[in-house]
Amino acid sequence: MTIDRRSFADKPTLAAELAESVADRIRAAIAERGAAAIAVSGGSTPGKFFQALGKTRDIDWDKVVVTLVDERWVDETSDRSNARLVNEKLLQGPAAVARFFPLYSGGSEPDADAVARTDALMATLPLPFAAVILGMGNDGHTASFFPGGDTLDEALTAAGPTLAIRAPGAGEPRITFTLPRLLETDGLYLHIEGEEKSRVFDKALEDGPVEDMPIRAVLRSGAPVTVYWCP
Numbered sequence: 001m002t003i004d005r006r007s008f009a010d011k012p013t014l015a016a017e018l019a020e021s022v023a024d025r026i027r028a029a030i031a032e033r034g035a036a037a038i039a040v041s042g043g044s045t046p047g048k049f050f051q052a053l054g055k056t057r058d059i060d061w062d063k064v065v066v067t068l069v070d071e072r073w074v075d076e077t078s079d080r081s082n083a084r085l086v087n088e089k090l091l092q093g094p095a096a097v098a099r100f101f102p103l104y105s106g107g108s109e110p111d112a113d114a115v116a117r118t119d120a121l122m123a124t125l126p127l128p129f130a131a132v133i134l135g136m137g138n139d140g141h142t143a144s145f146f147p148g149g150d151t152l153d154e155a156l157t158a159a160g161p162t163l164a165i166r167a168p169g170a171g172e173p174r175i176t177f178t179l180p181r182l183l184e185t186d187g188l189y190l191h192i193e194g195e196e197k198s199r200v201f202d203k204a205l206e207d208g209p210v211e212d213m214p215i216r217a218v219l220r221s222g223a224p225v226t227v228y229w230c231p
């Protein structure tokens, strides 16, 4: 396991430090490859980090593509939309000129045609990702790799790049990048906050089935992961 676990005093400090590290990755990818793609998480945790990153001026944002590691199958009018969060918090100020590739591609269900539309767009990403920033739920899910997910095995192993997944704890049907695609990155981060998530993370490090806590698939992949945590 290659896990670098970092603790910060508070949320603003974590947000600033994570934004600085991701900004460095973006600049390095642009210098090496002429473009950078990042995949970010949604949910309740990344807002402050998004604001800190979006304010960063010394990035050629017009060479950056932002996408999501996963999405609820809702359009941007929904307050459950991860894309809406990215647009409201990250793609503002200097970052407003970055391109955004949504995972939601229209329609009421992530059926085969919808996933094919999303995959066609994702095939144009300038990969590898410069950075992938994962979150984690208290049930041990990351991206939309949920315990009990109907396509969990495939999500953890398939080429993808994306696939639909439904799970009892997931609310809406979801679309997620597969784990192999998310591991195609220069920098892999896990951003978690609060004592409860610290306990969940400790449990994930213990022996036990991946199906119970799918974050274990990331932690056991051998890929270096930098964990950013604060109380």
Ligand SMILES: O=C1O[C@H](COP(=O)(O)O)[C@@H](O)[C@H](O)[C@H]1O
Binding pocket: 040, 041, 042, 043, 044, 045, 046, 069, 070, 071, 072, 082, 134, 135, 136, 137, 138, 142, 143, 144
């Ligand atoms: O549903 C989701 O949840 C996780 C964790 O969210 P949080 O609210 O506990 O921060 C998130 O990483 C994922 O992208 C999102 O779709």
